Amino acid sequence: MIEVEGLQKQFGDLVAVRDASFVAHPGKIFGLLGPNGAGKSTTIGCISGLLQPTAGHVRILGHDVVTAGQASRRQLGVMPQELALYEDLSATENLSFWGAAYGLRGSELKSRAREVLEFVALQDRAVEPVKNFSGGMQRRLNYGCAIMHRPRVLLLDEPTAGVDPQSRMRLLEMVKEQVASGACVLYTTHYMEEAETLCDELAIIDQGTLIAQGDLAELRSMVGQRDILRLTGVFHAERVRSTLANFDGVEVLQADEATLRLEMREATRHLAKLFEALQSAEADIRETTVTQPSLESLFIKLTGKEMRE
Amino acid sequence: MFSDAWFIARKEIQYWMYEREVWVWVFFMPLVFFYFIGTVTGGAGGSQPDQKDKIAVSVPDDAGFLFAQIRRRLEENDLEVVEVKDPEQFKAYTRRLTIPAGLTQRVLAGEQATLKFQRRRSGMGSDFDQLRVSRAVYTTVADLVVSEDAGNDVTPDSLERLNQVPPSLTLVVESAGKRRAIPSGYEQTIPGTMVMFVLMNVLSNGAITLVTDRRKGLLRRLASTPIARRDIFFGKWLSRMMLGLIQIAVGIVAGTVLFGMNWGAALPMVFVVLAAWASLCASLGIVIGSWGRTEGQVAGLSVLLSLVLAALGGCWWPIEITPQWMQTLQMFLPTGWAMDAMHKLISFQLDATSVIPHVGAMLVTTTAVGWLGTRIFRFA
Numbered sequence: 001m002i003e004v005e006g007l008q009k010q011f012g013d014l015v016a017v018r019d020a021s022f023v024a025h026p027g028k029i030f031g032l033l034g035p036n037g038a039g040k041s042t043t044i045g046c047i048s049g050l051l052q053p054t055a056g057h058v059r060i061l062g063h064d065v066v067t068a069g070q071a072s073r074r075q076l077g078v079m080p081q082e083l084a085l086y087e088d089l090s091a092t093e094n095l096s097f098w099g100a101a102y103g104l105r106g107s108e109l110k111s112r113a114r115e116v117l118e119f120v121a122l123q124d125r126a127v128e129p130v131k132n133f134s135g136g137m138q139r140r141l142n143y144g145c146a147i148m149h150r151p152r153v154l155l156l157d158e159p160t161a162g163v164d165p166q167s168r169m170r171l172l173e174m175v176k177e178q179v180a181s182g183a184c185v186l187y188t189t190h191y192m193e194e195a196e197t198l199c200d201e202l203a204i205i206d207q208g209t210l211i212a213q214g215d216l217a218e219l220r221s222m223v224g225q226r227d228i229l230r231l232t233g234v235f236h237a238e239r240v241r242s243t244l245a246n247f248d249g250v251e252v253l254q255a256d257e258a259t260l261r262l263e264m265r266e267a268t269r270h271l272a273k274l275f276e277a278l279q280s281a282e283a284d285i286r287e288t289t290v291t292q293p294s295l296e297s298l299f300i301k302l303t304g305k306e307m308r309e
Numbered sequence: 310m311f312s313d314a315w316f317i318a319r320k321e322i323q324y325w326m327y328e329r330e331v332w333v334w335v336f337f338m339p340l341v342f343f344y345f346i347g348t349v350t351g352g353a354g355g356s357q358p359d360q361k362d363k364i365a366v367s368v369p370d371d372a373g374f375l376f377a378q379i380r381r382r383l384e385e386n387d388l389e390v391v392e393v394k395d396p397e398q399f400k401a402y403t404r405r406l407t408i409p410a411g412l413t414q415r416v417l418a419g420e421q422a423t424l425k426f427q428r429r430r431s432g433m434g435s436d437f438d439q440l441r442v443s444r445a446v447y448t449t450v451a452d453l454v455v456s457e458d459a460g461n462d463v464t465p466d467s468l469e470r471l472n473q474v475p476p477s478l479t480l481v482v483e484s485a486g487k488r489r490a491i492p493s494g495y496e497q498t499i500p501g502t503m504v505m506f507v508l509m510n511v512l513s514n515g516a517i518t519l520v521t522d523r524r525k526g527l528l529r530r531l532a533s534t535p536i537a538r539r540d541i542f543f544g545k546w547l548s549r550m551m552l553g554l555i556q557i558a559v560g561i562v563a564g565t566v567l568f569g570m571n572w573g574a575a576l577p578m579v580f581v582v583l584a585a586w587a588s589l590c591a592s593l594g595i596v597i598g599s600w601g602r603t604e605g606q607v608a609g610l611s612v613l614l615s616l617v618l619a620a621l622g623g624c625w626w627p628i629e630i631t632p633q634w635m636q637t638l639q640m641f642l643p644t645g646w647a648m649d650a651m652h653k654l655i656s657f658q659l660d661a662t663s664v665i666p667h668v669g670a671m672l673v674t675t676t677a678v679g680w681l682g683t684r685i686f687r688f689a
Contacts, residue, residue, distance in 0.1 A: 045689070048534065049531040050688055071535075073534060076533060080530050082525055082526030084529065085527075088327040100537060101534040101535075126333075155533075
């Protein structure tokens with residue numbers, strides 16, 4: 001279990017993580033979702049003991065990461081965003097190195113390395129230097145290094161970033177298998193679909209602040225059954241706002257000279273009327289996108305911007 | 310604590326040994342430098358004090374007993390006489406002396422006999438060779454004169470009697486203090502190259518690897534293991550120190566076996582000096598690797614620093630031949646401490662205690678730079 005309580009991390013004047021609290025449970029995947037630079041890696045850094053929290057507490061299976069750092073890190077398996085592998089060493093040597101770093105020795109280390117190689121489907125490339133591997137194979141090995149010591153808590157920082165679809169699927173399967181064996185997984189990503197399909201619980205982070213959390217159903221209920229309508233073109237923001245103020249069931253999330261973002265129920269059915277109203281506000285519409293209720297729409301609703309922005 | 314640090318150091322050394330460049334720069338290039346620079350500077354600065362220079366002599370069968378006297382005088386001039394019959398072999402020598410046929414008979418008959426001295430090199434070393442051969446010949450002529458003046462026939466016995474008489478006038482040249490000679494040849498080059506290569510290899514490999522490990526997230530991952538931070542830092546320092554020690558071992562063994570290097574009477578202290586030097590370089594490597602952001606940046610700085618410190622510290626040439634301001638500057642540079650200690654032990658044959666201040670200064674600096682390293686060491 002990971003318990004994060006009032007976590008704050010500051011670099012000079014910059015607050016990278018602000019008063020974050022959440023709990024990740026064993027046998028479940030807790031997703032930390034947010035755009036690049038939102039504070040996900042900083043949160044992972046504080047949990048893994050790499051960074052010292054400015055305020056708040058983080059406990060891994062009851063061990064405080066600051067006061068009982070070694071005990072807490074013993075329970076942790078970390079897969080960093082980078083490919084943290086020795087490229088000139090073979091897959092077996094990499095696994096052995098990281099296993100030994102967690103105290104595995106001798107025959108136990110050897111048999112575990114063989115087991116993990118098989119698990120990540122690299123047994124045929126065991127003695128080849130890692131630099132000859134494809135990106136997907138390196139990611140799988142990166143994951144293998146994180147689970148060498150059978151950790152009860154896994155921190156996976158953007159594990160599928162830049163991975164081909166096949167390797168991504170294999171990686172996600174491996175994560176699910178780990179969870180099925182009772183591990184607690186904290187999973188950061190900026191892929192909404194991945195988070196929706198994989199995670200049992202989610203927290204959305206933006207600009208260092210947790211803006212929503214709960215299970216998927218809870219988060220979806222925050223969006224309701226309302227669609228997000230995104231219009232691009234040329235707009236008179238104030239005129240649009242005053243026009244739409246009289247339009248029943250429409251909430252303006254964002255209105256500027258180039259973009260208009262609206263939340264409304266069954267948007268496609270009301271498009272004609274909506275366009276008519278916007279024309280009266282002298283709007284020049286070039287493109288229209290309707291997004292069904294999803295984590296993406298929740299993020300837009302909460303932040304007024306898309307995840308990719 | 311130590312086992313974790315040892316684990317990290319061992320693995321890092323193992324990792325370095327996978328890299329071809331490390332083999333080239335640690336095991337091969339120093340030997341190339343030993344040979345080339347040692348050979349070149351040996352010619353300029355004179356011969357090794359404990360090694361006689363060889364001179365090939367072509368002696369006809371009828372040369373007679375006067376050749377024995379010339380040989381004796383050549384040997385007195387620190388030349389090792391090698392009689393060579395085969396003309397091809399004779400040509401292979403850099404110093405060659407040809408004795409004319411019937412030497413003794415012609416000289417005793419008052420005929421002019423000409424000895425031919427050939428040398429392949431030029432410059433100061435060659436002039437010195439010529440001086441030594443000329444001196445041997447003139448002395449032999451003087452022997453003949455003295456022997457005849459005494460009313461004796463010149464015979465092997467009369468020359469032998471003359472050789473037993475102590476010269477009435479001699480000149481003894483001694484160094485002020487314990488200095489034997491300004492180090493040159495291998496005596497300067499081998500210690501100088503070792504000091505420079507330890508600095509260059511430990512600094513560049515040490516710093517670049519640290520930056521690479523950080524960029525790849527290896528340090529970040531290492532920090533998330535149960536290994537304590539201080540052990541990681543100490544392990545990283547230790548691996549760099551070990552790389553330096555490997556370099557030193559290679560230098561000492563190759564210097565002794567391949568180049569006949571005489572390390573003086575205090576070889577253990579030579580090793581202590583070099584080990585202290587390696588420890589300082591290890592700390593410096595950590596600091597540069599922690600400070601730098603890219604591999605290119607730290608590689609450039611490491612090489613630049615190594616070359617400047619090596620040149621100013623006396624690794625490339627004996628500091629004793631440089632202007633006074635440079636000799637003063639050397640005393641403020643760590644390369645200068647290392648080289649001065651090496652000269653004291655190897656060239657000037659001082660005892661081990663004479664370099665304790667040098668070792669102390671290097672260890673204090675190691676600690677100070679190492680402390681700075683702990684302050685700026687970054688995992689991510």
